[in-house]
Amino acid sequence: MERLExxxxxxxxxxxxxxxxxxxVQAEWGHVSEDAIRAIASALNLSRADVHGVVSxxxxxxxxxxxxxxxxxxxxxxxxARGVEALVAALPDYPRVKVEAIYCLGLCSVGPxxxxxxxxxARLDAGKLGALMETLA
Amino acid sequence: xTVVRISDDALAIACGADDVADAFAKAGCSVERVSSWGMQWxxxxxxxxxxxxxxxxxxxxxxxxxxxxxxxxxxxEEHPFIAKQQRFTFARAGxxxxxxxxxxxVNGGWQGLAKAREIGGQATIAQVTESGLxxxxxxxxxxxxxxxxxxxxxxxxxxxxxxxxxxDSATFADRMVMEGDPFMLIExxxxxxxxxxxSKGYVYIRSEYPHAIAKMExxxxxxxxxxxxxxxxxxxxxxxxxxxxxxxxxxxLEGKRGEVRAKPPLPALEGxxxxxxxVNNVLTLAAVPWIMANGAAAYAAVGFxxxxxxMPIQLAGNVKHGGLFEIGFGVTLGELVMTIGGGTESGxxxxxxxxxxxxxxxxxxxxxxLPFDYEAFAANDGLIGxxxxxxxxxxxxxxxxxxxxxxxxxxxxxxxxxxxxIGSTRGVxxxxxxxxxxxxxxxxxxxxxxxxxxxxxxxxxxDEIALLEDLCETMKFGSLCALGGFTPYPVLSALRHWxxxxxA
Ligand SMILES: Cc1cc2nc3c(=O)[nH]c(=O)nc-3n(C[C@H](O)[C@H](O)[C@H](O)COP(=O)(O)O)c2cc1C
Ligand code: SF4
Ligand code: FES
Numbered sequence: 001m002e003r004l005e006x007x008x009x010x011x012x013x014x015x016x017x018x019x020x021x022x023x024x025v026q027a028e029w030g031h032v033s034e035d036a037i038r039a040i041a042s043a044l045n046l047s048r049a050d051v052h053g054v055v056s057x058x059x060x061x062x063x064x065x066x067x068x069x070x071x072x073x074x075x076x077x078x079x080x081a082r083g084v085e086a087l088v089a090a091l092p093d094y095p096r097v098k099v100e101a102i103y104c105l106g107l108c109s110v111g112p113x114x115x116x117x118x119x120x121x122a123r124l125d126a127g128k129l130g131a132l133m134e135t136l137a
Numbered sequence: 138x139t140v141v142r143i144s145d146d147a148l149a150i151a152c153g154a155d156d157v158a159d160a161f162a163k164a165g166c167s168v169e170r171v172s173s174w175g176m177q178w179x180x181x182x183x184x185x186x187x188x189x190x191x192x193x194x195x196x197x198x199x200x201x202x203x204x205x206x207x208x209x210x211x212x213x214e215e216h217p218f219i220a221k222q223q224r225f226t227f228a229r230a231g232x233x234x235x236x237x238x239x240x241x242x243v244n245g246g247w248q249g250l251a252k253a254r255e256i257g258g259q260a261t262i263a264q265v266t267e268s269g270l271x272x273x274x275x276x277x278x279x280x281x282x283x284x285x286x287x288x289x290x291x292x293x294x295x296x297x298x299x300x301x302x303x304x305d306s307a308t309f310a311d312r313m314v315m316e317g318d319p320f321m322l323i324e325x326x327x328x329x330x331x332x333x334x335x336s337k338g339y340v341y342i343r344s345e346y347p348h349a350i351a352k353m354e355x356x357x358x359x360x361x362x363x364x365x366x367x368x369x370x371x372x373x374x375x376x377x378x379x380x381x382x383x384x385x386x387x388x389x390l391e392g393k394r395g396e397v398r399a400k401p402p403l404p405a406l407e408g409x410x411x412x413x414x415x416v417n418n419v420l421t422l423a424a425v426p427w428i429m430a431n432g433a434a435a436y437a438a439v440g441f442x443x444x445x446x447x448m449p450i451q452l453a454g455n456v457k458h459g460g461l462f463e464i465g466f467g468v469t470l471g472e473l474v475m476t477i478g479g480g481t482e483s484g485x486x487x488x489x490x491x492x493x494x495x496x497x498x499x500x501x502x503x504x505x506x507l508p509f510d511y512e513a514f515a516a517n518d519g520l521i522g523x524x525x526x527x528x529x530x531x532x533x534x535x536x537x538x539x540x541x542x543x544x545x546x547x548x549x550x551x552x553x554x555x556x557x558x559i560g561s562t563r564g565v566x567x568x569x570x571x572x573x574x575x576x577x578x579x580x581x582x583x584x585x586x587x588x589x590x591x592x593x594x595x596x597x598x599x600d601e602i603a604l605l606e607d608l609c610e611t612m613k614f615g616s617l618c619a620l621g622g623f624t625p626y627p628v629l630s631a632l633r634h635w636x637x638x639x640x641a
Contacts, residue, residue: 015410018392023344023373044392057394059376060344076306077491077541078527081454082482103378103495103545105345106309107148108527109177109452109459118347122151 003028004036008043018044018054022061031062068098069136072115073129075101078108087112090126094137138167139202142184145170145235146316147348148309153194154181160195164202172317174231175461176218178482179210184231189213218458221477223439225427225447226420227463229318236355238363241320247363249426253328261332262288265425267433269445274300274381274418275493275522275619277444277511280425283415286405287333290413297329297338298390298409298416301353302374302381304343305494307453307525310461311419315342315349318423319356325422327364328429329415336366339409341386343374378495378549382618383416385551396551397618418523420449441467444510452478454491454527471505474528485530489538489635493522495545496623498630499529499538518630520623535635536577540568542627546620556612557621564612564628567605574598575640598640602632 007024011017018040025036032055041051055061075084091099107113110122114129121132141161143154158168161183176182179191183201189210190201200206210216213231224230233240241247253261266281287295299322303311314322326338340357342350350373357369372390374380380389384398387409408414424446428436437445444466450473452459457479474480474490481487489499498519500507507513514521529538543564552558596604609625616622632639 016390016392019372019375019389023375053394054392057377057396058374061375077495077538078307078453078525080538080541081527081529081533102345102376103549104304104306104308105147105151106303106312107151108307108309108454108525109456110148110152110180111454113151115345120147120151120348122148 001035001039004039008040018046018051022055026061029065031065033063037063066098068096070116071097071099071129071133071136072102073099074103074105074107074111074113076104076108078104079111079113082111084112087124087126087129092130092133094133097133097136099133138165139185140169141166142169142171143181144173144231144317146173146313147346148177149173149180149182150348152180152192156195157181157183157193157198160198164198166202169234172230172233172235173313174213174219175227175313176216176458177460178458184213187212187214189216218460218462218477222463223447223465224463225436226314226321226423226449227318227461228427229321230313230461233318235317235319235352236359238320238359241318245430246320246426247324249429250324250327250331250364252429253331258288258332258334261328261429264429264433265332268428268436269440269443270421270424270428270436271444271511272418273420273424273448273523275520277521280417280421283405283417284329284333286403287335287413287415290406292413294337294410294412295333295335296409296412296414297326297333297335297422298383298387298414299326299338299340299419299422300381300383300386300416301340301342301346301349301419302386303346303419303523304378304381305496305523305525307491307527308451308494308523309453310449310451310524312346312349313461314419314423315340315346316352319352320360321426322353322419322423323356323360323364323369325425326369327367328425329417329422330367333413333415335415336368338367338369339372339390340369341372341374341380341390343380344376378545379551379618379620382620385618386416387414394551396553399617420523439465441465441508441510442512444512448509448521448524450509451523451525452528453525455481455483455530456526456528457482466510467508469505470500470507470509470526471502473509473526474505478526478528481528481530483530483532485532487528488531488533489529489535489631491527491529491538491627492525493520494525495542496520496619496626497522497525498626499535499634500630501634518626520626534577535631535638536568536572536575539628539631539639540565540572542624543568546624550620554615554617554621556615557617557624560608560612560621561624564605564608564624567601567608568628571598571601571605571639574601575638602639602641605632
């Protein structure tokens, strides 16, 4: 809770601080908990419903922790044109790794592409993607 | 000591540039991390004394250094991909270190801002108006008119908002500006601020761009003393495509759900926190320093019809020479795809080119004569959008692409209006039924007889297709913003040009 108060305080004085606060909370705990929503709402003088509404609108925020390592694989058009769907069809299954769809990483001439954390990986084929998943499994 | 220049943009890094840079450093070279030239099929690309080598792997560098590398491409500036361009916005690309204030100043940086300070706000707006600069984010609205509206509005506080949400597939020019030449964007925002009387600017960057966010944050800190009294701040999106729409973006900046606002009021009059606000795309703002430094006439002298100046065109998908190609408007689609892009990377025939991201139409090779120009594409049931081109070869399944477009709209809809929120989901169902008849992806199709409101006799294929067209019309004319309103472009163009993929 102390850390949460620190985060909220560090954005005091900013215009429209809710998204920056939620980003920091999501980065710190991997999700935005019920308790965090309550504390943020009270600090910003919003209703909990308001904050919940924002958290649930954006793909980046989650109200429950994600137990798996996440590979964000680009499934947008340019990566489709470069064969990402065939890659998906042949994906190996690692029980502790979740492959999530993301729409465009801005690396559209060298796809298929993926992002793990903030690291980007290009020119993926079955072997390269499998090796990346192996390191997370 | 040998000086080796290697890009540190996200694409180069994703292709392994850091490893290559390390290998050069270990071999005793002095490595400089610079912006990218935009020849992405050659990344990681190394430059030594003006000569290029790529795409490199760490194991290639011994041969690069002893002069026997088969990956030598000759003088970079003379490479046809570079030599054929008209680089205004990307004039420094490949040449400067992105976060070096010295490199920026020595290569023409801050001249536009100095000019604006010298001639004042009104004359600055006049320059931007005369240049003919139109918004590069998609709609092509004249920047000068928007700025004039904000300048004339009376308010205690005004804002400049840079739209760096760049969510369209096949677009990366905004990212390359932010990662390669961030001070140029800050200079453009500061000029806009001076012109309209706004002291504060926000850059709203999508969270999928961590490298761009880091560079822009560093650049904002490093240049604060130069652009003062203008203050810039970076804000990070949270993974919602619709937040690229300007009013949705403003809601997001205010800390709300990214729902689209009805217009009027225009953001120019009631924008961020209800104050007059300029919302411009990265490329729009980044073009301004050049216009101010070189004059409106020089900018307007290039282009085609009412599309003035240059456009950084992004070649992506299944294309041999993918990358960023900046040139005056008017170049034909066929030249871009076949000559500059070199056709498909797979070597198979081109089947379709999607222009303008997920809301853009699919064009067959029969339309390669189209000049790259806002009006020419609009007249042909298409759009140039943010100028991203996705090339597909003949293995593409166009009804699958139509389904993707509808589904993307369903996933990313802000939910405010019915034609988009419900229509897109109905559209996916319809396309699935149509596809099932041609033996495609039958597993995804609901079985009608089990639905309580199902028809007794299934519709004929012709009726289903007519229904899809009808639904598209409803979305086109009934949607509040271009997400629902333009999703029919990829769908209908696929249906029109490749009816065989819909079983017709
Ligand atoms: C669904 C949707 C997504 C959009 N995404 C972007 C975007 O990512 N970047 C952008 O600059 N404009 C985007 N736009 C266009 C903006 O609404 C707006 O026209 C633009 O930011 C204005 O700047 P400009 O005049 O400099 O182009 C989008 C529009 C819609 C309807
Ligand atoms: S068209 Fe779609 S995204 Fe746009 S306002 Fe309507 S529901 Fe929202
Ligand atoms: S489409 Fe995959 S990175 Fe842009």
